[in-house]
Amino acid sequence: MKFATITILATFTASLALAGGEHSGGHDEGKAEMKAMAHGMPGKAEEVSREVKVAMHETDDGDMIFEPNAFEIAQGETIRFIVTNKGELEHEFVIDTLKGNAKHKALMAEMDMEHDDPNSVRLDPGKSGDVIWTFANEGTFEFACLIPGHYESGMHGPINVSN
Numbered sequence: 001m002k003f004a005t006i007t008i009l010a011t012f013t014a015s016l017a018l019a020g021g022e023h024s025g026g027h028d029e030g031k032a033e034m035k036a037m038a039h040g041m042p043g044k045a046e047e048v049s050r051e052v053k054v055a056m057h058e059t060d061d062g063d064m065i066f067e068p069n070a071f072e073i074a075q076g077e078t079i080r081f082i083v084t085n086k087g088e089l090e091h092e093f094v095i096d097t098l099k100g101n102a103k104h105k106a107l108m109a110e111m112d113m114e115h116d117d118p119n120s121v122r123l124d125p126g127k128s129g130d131v132i133w134t135f136a137n138e139g140t141f142e143f144a145c146l147i148p149g150h151y152e153s154g155m156h157g158p159i160n161v162s163n
């Protein structure tokens, strides 16, 4: 299982490298650009319309999961995701487009980096944190843990935004 994961990641990274330079995917994109993203924008605490609890943990089967594993959201809602790491490993909760998560995951496979973006929270075991996000557009987006190997172990799910 572990070998298969490594092969998939390596193949994925290679194909991204070939695709090349469409978008830097780096972490120093400005807040202004953030507002234009398909999956929405950082939300303001005073505008939170709903709180949603999310747990992250490993299972006895060797999988890693989010509970719940999908979200239905109305366009325009500002959600406070209260995320708790109930596992024994470090995990993170990242909201992005499927494409954005795929790119970010490939970068993480090369170099596992800490980040402090408004669309994510990374937590040590036993810790809680939150992400406040405004879903400005309709569509299917994704939440995921992009720590190497975790996505493949089950840590991702859809965010369906409809109006």
Ligand SMILES: [Cu+2]
Pocket (backbone or CB within 6 Å): 064, 090, 091, 092, 145, 146, 147, 150, 155
């Ligand atoms: Cu994880």
